[in-house]
Amino acid sequence: MTIEAIVPIVGGAVIAWDMIDRARRRRATVARAERIALLERELGIGPVTEVTCAMTAAERALWRHRMLSAR
Numbered sequence: 839m840t841i842e843a844i845v846p847i848v849g850g851a852v853i854a855w856d857m858i859d860r861a862r863r864r865r866a867t868v869a870r871a872e873r874i875a876l877l878e879r880e881l882g883i884g885p886v887t888e889v890t891c892a893m894t895a896a897e898r899a900l901w902r903h904r905m906l907s908a909r
Contacts, residue, residue: 881905 881902 877898881898
């Protein structure tokens, strides 16, 4: 196989890999936005931070109780 035959194959593979990577990142961003929206509804508050995204359900319940008690 000559270099002239290999270059388009490698170039096509790089382009395909980039497209797959972009789609994966886009799905991850959408999934993260959905998780944040769910937490906002669950907690009954405004914007949710990365800290609350990492909380367990019990931690979120306690945090929500504290937030509502402070109002």
